[in-house]
Amino acid sequence: MALGRAFSVAVSGVDGQVVEIEADIGRGLPGIHLVGLPDTALNESRDRVKAAVTNSGNSWPDSRVILALSPATLPKVGSVYDLGLALAVLDAARQIPRRSLERTVFLGELALDGRLRPVRGVLPGVLAVKRARWSRVVVPMTALAEAGLVDGIEVLGAGSLKEVVEWLRGEVELSRPIPGQFGQDVAYPDMSEVVGQSEARWALEVAAAGAHHVMLTGPPGIGKTMLAQRLPGILPPLTESEALEVTAIHSIAGLLTTERPLISSPPFIAPHHSTSVSALVGGGTGMAKPGAVSRAHRGVLFLDECAEMGLKVLEALRTPLEDGEIRIARRDGVARYPARFQLVLAANPCPCAPARNVDCVCAPMVRRKYLGKLSGPLLDRVDLRIAMMGVTTGALTDELGETTEHVRARVIAAREQAAERWREYGWRTNAEVPGPALRQKFTLSREALVPVERALRNGSLTARGADRALRVSWTLNDLAGGVMPGIAEVGAALDFRDRGTK
Known part of the structure; x- marks a missing residue:
């Protein structure tokens, strides 16, 4: 009896675990037996591995081969184990x-x-190998740039099984990643191209400075989509840790390219209004794949025509909006994906959506029902609501507004002030600060809280809404370069919550 051993990695969500692959060549009729909770794709690897070994100039044992993957209780998904299985047999x-x-x-x-x-999932797999304190990882040549994003571990790339075998025998050297070749950042449209809409532009700047959620309502063709598409451009570039988080999610989704293995710009994800719950939050058979909310992590999730979306789809947003992550249970386990995105909702005021409200032919009940699909709990999580109005003829011929570069400079300055204030507690933006911290550690003056107390008493504001209004007031304070929000900032934050859906 002969035993062999190699190692691979199992990726579940954005987490990974090193898997030990054992091969036993024993007596019996020729055959391959695979154990260790393999899925269909992994079960089919028996034929792939045997053909690859023989076609690479090596001999396959003419006896019974048992392949075991451990931990045995951990579901094994996909074809990532093929190379490890072949090397264990050899x-x-x-x-x-x-x-x-x-x-x-x-x-x-x-x-x-x-x-x-x-x-899929090479980057999170390599990160898991590094966390487990392994010293070396071998990946396919096409994934070498992606794997090379991880520092502190030796990364090698190979084009074939024959090349790996020759490297193990000391006959050749494997390729190493070339540092610094990560492609160009995404070029988003410029804010100066949006004419008029000064109030909506200001709301987007506030949203970018504090990572708040926004809802834009207004007739079609007024600029809702234009503004949403320009929001990622005024966001600060991703930090190194944020870029790795985002890239790992896109790696699992199979969206990375060899030309741009690292995502360093905030992503912009805009699913169609007919999207399903699984496509939005993630799902699929076996182990759940990341959905749009996770692919938009550290970026923008834009839901255009949100009033046309299904009720269950919209309500599925409530948990990730509150927790900043999504947990999906499927047959092969529970997948956890980060989902800390900025939500931008856009909707027409009614089904007929005329250019002027006075031309609307919808019955009052129809208008109410149209936006009524957006439930109170969902809207309560949206910090800024803007009702956009039509632009005048003069606005179309006026000089261009501020550029993205100028707006982004103010946003970065405000975020730096907020990050410095929350640094001791590990929060990066005002939107991440828990409510108890706002009420207990960073309490505003009694005078500044008067509008909030009044709104709570008359029932126009929930406790969650009060916390979110306080977060917006801190963002307004940071944009103004102040020390602490006053009654003007708190009033403006509450005013943002009262507009847009009436």
Whole structure:
């Protein structure tokens, strides 16, 4: 009896765990038995691995082969284990040096001719290998740039199983990532192209400075989509840790390219209004895949024509808006994905949506029902609500407004002031500050809180809404360069909550 061993990694959500692959070559009729909770794709790897080994110039054992993946209770999903399975068998057959396999994790799918194909989730897999204190990882050549984003671990790239075997025998050297070649940032449209709409532009600046959610209502063609598309451009660039978080999610979703393996700009995700719950929050069979709310992590999720979306789809937003992450339970386990995004809702005021409100032909009940699909609990989580009005003829010929560069400079300055204030507590933006901290550690003056207390007494504001209004007041204070919000900032924050849906 001969035993061999290699290592790979299992990715669940954005988390990963190193998996030990054991191969046993024993007596019995030729056959391959795979154990360790494999899914369908992994079960099919038996034929892929055998063909890849023989077509790479190595011999497959002419006896019974048992392949075990442990931890045995951890579901194994996908074809990422192919390379590790092949090397475990070759190790058991004593065709490669065992010492070379130590402290190395192997990721990659095998083609029948032995070529290494890319797999999803390489970046979170390499991050998991680093956290487990392994020293080396081998990935497909096409995923080398993505894996090379992780510092503190040796990353090697190979094009085929034959190349890996020769490297293990000391005959060749594998490729290493080229530092600094991560592609260009996304160029978003400029704010100066939006004519008029000074109030909506200011609301977007406040939203960007504090990472608040926004709702824009108004007739079609008024500029709601234009403004939403320009919001990512006035957001600060992602920090190194944020870029890795976002890139890991897009890696799992299979959206990375070799030309741009690192996402350093805030993403902009705009699903169609006919999208499903699974497409929005994530789902699928086996292990859940990330949805639009996770792909928009640290960026913008734009829901145009939100009043046309399904009720269940809209209500599914409530948990990620509050928690900043999504947890999805499926057959193969619970997947956890970050979902700290900025939500931008856009809607017409009614189904007929005329250019002027006086031309509306909808019955009062129809108008109320149209936006009534947006429930109170959902709207309570939206900090800024703006009812946009039509522009005048003069606005179309006026000089261009402020550019994205000028607005972004103010946003960055406000965010830096907020980050410095919350640094001791680990919060980055005003939107992340918990309500108890606002009420107990950073209490405003009695005079400044008068509008909030009045709104709470007359029932026009919930406790959650009060906390969100206080967060907006801190953002207005940061944009003004003040020390602490006063009654003017608190009043303006409450005013933002009273407009847009009436």
